[in-house]
Amino acid sequence: MTHLRAIPRTSTALTISDALARDPRAFTFAELVALSSHKRARGAVARGDAVRLAPDSYVAALHADSFAARADAALLWAGPNAALAGSAALFAWGLIDAPPTEIEIAVPHDERPYPPPWIRVRRLTYRPRTRRIGRATVLSPSLAIVLGFGGLARDSRGAMVFRAVTRGVASADELADELARVPRCRARKELMRRIDAAARGAESHLEEQGARTVFNTREFARFVRQHRVRVRGERFRIDMYDPGTMTAVELDGAAYHSSPYQRQRDVRRDAILASVGILTVRLTYEDITERPEWCRSMVRDVLRSRRLRASSSPQESTTSQKGR
Numbered sequence: 001m002t003h004l005r006a007i008p009r010t011s012t013a014l015t016i017s018d019a020l021a022r023d024p025r026a027f028t029f030a031e032l033v034a035l036s037s038h039k040r041a042r043g044a045v046a047r048g049d050a051v052r053l054a055p056d057s058y059v060a061a062l063h064a065d066s067f068a069a070r071a072d073a074a075l076l077w078a079g080p081n082a083a084l085a086g087s088a089a090l091f092a093w094g095l096i097d098a099p100p101t102e103i104e105i106a107v108p109h110d111e112r113p114y115p116p117p118w119i120r121v122r123r124l125t126y127r128p129r130t131r132r133i134g135r136a137t138v139l140s141p142s143l144a145i146v147l148g149f150g151g152l153a154r155d156s157r158g159a160m161v162f163r164a165v166t167r168g169v170a171s172a173d174e175l176a177d178e179l180a181r182v183p184r185c186r187a188r189k190e191l192m193r194r195i196d197a198a199a200r201g202a203e204s205h206l207e208e209q210g211a212r213t214v215f216n217t218r219e220f221a222r223f224v225r226q227h228r229v230r231v232r233g234e235r236f237r238i239d240m241y242d243p244g245t246m247t248a249v250e251l252d253g254a255a256y257h258s259s260p261y262q263r264q265r266d267v268r269r270d271a272i273l274a275s276v277g278i279l280t281v282r283l284t285y286e287d288i289t290e291r292p293e294w295c296r297s298m299v300r301d302v303l304r305s306r307r308l309r310a311s312s313s314p315q316e317s318t319t320s321q322k323g324r
Contacts, residue, residue, distance in 0.1 A: 020060035067099035150186020245306035
């Protein structure tokens with residue numbers, strides 16, 4: 001990324017340090033000079049008000065630990081053909097919560113920059129698709145996910161993919177197409193499983209595990225995944241829905257269903273669905289991960305009970321009418 005805009009000189013009332021502090025971005029030394037003068041620029045660096053993060057790439061000391069400033073510094077140092085990649089790109093797209101301490105950038109294969117310790121360089125043999133986020137050039141969401149997936153901790157990889165799909169950042173089809181175009185990436189088979197789970201409607205690791213390892217037998221094939229219903233003017237999403245018995249199965253992760261407020265919302269939701277005949281069966285994270293056979297048995301029994309009640313209802317109605 002290049003910085004071509006004209007930078008006005010600071011007034012006597014606004015020092016170069018003040019100007020740097022107001023803008024969490026990276027500056028070349030020439031830009032520092034343009035802010036005031038050569039002498040003042042050298043003074044700001046000598047005092048530590050302007051910190052050199054990479055060759056000819058300075059940021060305000062105030063912002064030296066900022067992801068935005070460091071990412072800008074990495075791109076400024078690497079040149080106009082660079083783009084944020086890896087965890088840096090995933091954070092820029094809002095797909096992971098914590099900014100990485102190491103900034104990864106992608107550059108053309110024929111470029112061989114020697115980065116500072118906090119910058120990681122990925123050399124690509126193909127021209128990647130990129131987007132702009134503010135001042136930064138970033139790999140497209142689907143490519144960022146494909147290339148960054150294997151670099152994440154195992155327990156956070158699935159959540160990142162599901163977050164991307166549910167938020168509309170990238171679709172499962174886009175991810176599958178991107179994966180097919182990329183010749184090499186880490187954890188390729190695992191990523192394929194995550195994309196497939198997202199394509200089948202899973203929106204969390206728990207739902208993926210439920211679909212792939214618990215309710216993956218033929219007897220549960222009739223379930224509709226991620227079914228949407230509208231009741232009393234409200235919209236609800238059901239993890240797994242059996243239309244024949246009007247049974248909803250919810251897989252409750254601890255992070256979203258453990259608070260008193262969320263439990264109250266769940267009770268209200270189940271009551272509204274029950275008003276139109278939909279029975280909700282809730283299974284916890286511990287149920288799904290620690291006793292899958294119990295989960296299958298429980299849902300199996302509920303479905304059997306619901307089918308029996310449904311089949312006996314017409315007979316009960318006829319008997320009642322004869323009694324009249």
